[in-house]
Amino acid sequence: MLQLKDIKNVYFVGVGGIGMSAIARFFKYEGLNVAGYDRVSTVLTKELESEGIDIHYDDDIKQIALNYQHKESTLVVYTPAIPQEHSELKYFIGKGFDVRKRAAVLGLISQGMQSVCVAGTHGKTTISSMTAHLYKQSAVGCNAFLGGIVNNYKTNFLHDAHSRVVVLEADEFDRSFLHLKPHLALLSAMDADHLDIYGDAETINDAFLEFVDKIEAGGVLLHKLGLPVGEVSDEIEVFTYSITDNADFSAHNIRLVDGLYHFDLRSPFGIIKGLKMGVPALVNVENAVGAIGLALLGGVEGDEIKASLPTFEGIRRRFQYRIKSDDLVFIDDYAHHPEEINATLNSVKAIYPDSHITVIFQPHLYTRTRDFAEGFAASLDVCDRVLLLDIYPAREMPIAGVDSSLIVKYMKNREVELVSKADIFKVLIGRKMEVVLTLGAGDIDKEVPLLEEELNVFISNK
Template sequence: MLQLKDIRSVYFVGVGGIGMSAIARFFKYEGLHVAGYDRVSTVLTKELESEGVSIHYEDDVEQIALNYRDKASTLVVYTPAIPDDHTELSYFRNKGFDVRKRAAVLGLISSGMNSVCVAGTHGKTTISSMTAHLYKQSEVGCNAFLGGIVNNYKTNFLHNANSSYVILEADEFDRSFLHLSPHFALLSAMDADHLDIYGNKESINEAFLEFVDRIEPGGVLLHKAGLDVEDVSDEIEVFTYSIEEKADFSAINIKLIDGLYQFDLKSPFGTIKGLKMGVPALVNVENAVGAIGLALLGGVEADEIKTALPAFEGIRRRFQYRIKSEELVLIDDYAHHPEEINATLKSVKAIYPESNITVVFQPHLYTRTRDFAEGFARSLDVCDRVLLLDIYPARELPIEGVNSAMIAGLMTNKAVKVVSKDGLFEELCREKMEVVLTLGAGDIDKEVPILEEKLKVFISN
């Protein structure tokens, strides 16, 4: 096994993944040679290329540069989304290279630092990004490896050589978070998800509890009130957070003013009055309570938090306004689980209670659609109109009988239609539009800028 000091080159199989790209940026920052493969060119891969990362888009060993073929100085990092029979991955394995999963490399990088790990089946990207922002805008400072592009910094990687803290998004997929050793850990949700990996809800719960067991002695667990977290080690402190229940960290006196929330925070450190959000949505108030809790635990001052919180500009594809005008509102969000969709729609309805709401949803994965079709139907039923795109398969092969029409057939609201990407804009314009949401974790992000430009022309005419 290579040590960090011995690594001269790093090759990424699946470099365009949001978690992979943060690590690629770290090694590039450290002055190493960084290159990789990905299946398709995206906004993120183009950004990496502009930063000096060499990327190709064919599974072809011949395109691997010579300096990445020295196993004595090259670390190979891969994402579990890459199939085992991938030609380049097989080449490195067969040649005896040090080949490691992304999560194992993240564990290696963060070893010896104060890891602030944010876990949960949803909310973790926003909470970890908010937390990183609060730390960065304070005297404490931080390093960060995030699962989203923070609009303030236009990146998912932050570096501060003078800070001992590293903020990490702890991903439950493929049990990746079990490679981490948290000093502080936050747990936001333990809903059923990734059943293709875990099989059932009980296995998911067991994995999260195993993650909690990895918290260092003297560390802290901060979890959303109401989660079933028991038998925690006596060697760690446990706190709760919430906006709806009694908790150690809680938002009180919540007010919606001009589309943004203001609140006071009650905590074991005292009450912080007059906090203002910089991003919309009630769910983000709860996310902020968790992030502020982690910041206070790490020594960030209340005045620093009051200044930094309203300056947080959000994350790419997390309740992101693309159009905000009197004629039309277009919001883009990564929501791809029924509970995430519920939270997003609840927030939209709070801000626009009298508006007609149209949702464009692209289901993500055949297995997730199969397992949660009824949940998706219930979530989407509250909308005025729903347009469903075909399922984004990602790493999966089709499953017979599983498609977007499956969701439509379970909905009681009949203002639902399965449409193609090519026909989406025309279908949208057939009926009244006031608030339009684009939801999903697949390649719908490529359609959003196109849709945005077409809608801007449409409303200008």
């Protein structure tokens, strides 16, 4: 197995993944040769190419540059979303290269650093990004590998040569987070998800408990109040956070001021009064309480937090305003699990209680749609109108009897239509529009800028 000091070239099979791209940026920053394959060109892959990372989009061994064919100096990184029959991946494995999963490489990179790991079936990208921002704007500083593009920094990778702290988004998919060794760990949610990997809710719950067991002696677990974390080692401290209950870290005096929330924070370190959010949505207050908890536990001062929290500009595709005018509000969000959709829509309804809400939702994965069709239906039923796109398959093959109409079957709201991506705008403008949301983790993000442009033209012509 190669050591970091021996690696000169790094080749990524699936370089355009959000987690993969952060590691690719790290190695590029370290001065190594970095290249890779991805299935499709995206905004993110174009950004990587502009940063000097060579990418091609055909599964073709002939397109692997010569310097990446020296196994004594080349590390190959792949994402579990890549099928094992992928010809480039098979080539590297067959030739005896050092081939490792993304999570194993992240574990390797973070060895010897003080890892601040954020896990949970939802909320982890926002919490880890907020946490990284609070550390970055403090004397403590941090490095970070994140699952979203932070608007403040226009990247998912942060580097600080003077800090031993590394903030990591700990992904439960394929048990990836079990490669990490947290010093500080946060657990935001333990809902059933990725049942194509885990099989049932009990098994994914066990994986989270195993993650908790990975916390190093003398470390800390911060978890959302009420999560079933079970018996925890006496060698680690345990704290809770919440916005509605009497947790160790909790928000009080929450009020909405000009579309953004203000609150006071109570913690074992004392009270911080007059905290202001820089991003909207009530769910982000809860995310902020968790992030602030991690920051305080890691040595960030309360005054530093109070100054930096309102400067956090959010994450690409996390409750991101695309249009905010008197005529129309258009919000884009990554929500792709029923609980995430509930959180997003509850936040929207709190800000716009009297507005007509239209949601355009692209289900992600056949298995997730099959397993949570009723949950999706219940979460979407709170909207006034729903437009459903076809399922985004990602790594999966179709499942007989599973398509977007399965969600419609369980919906009580009759203002629901199945639409193609090409017809979104045409169908959308045929009815009342006040607040419009695009939701989903597939390729719906490609439609968002197009829809934004069309809606702006529509507004200007009214």
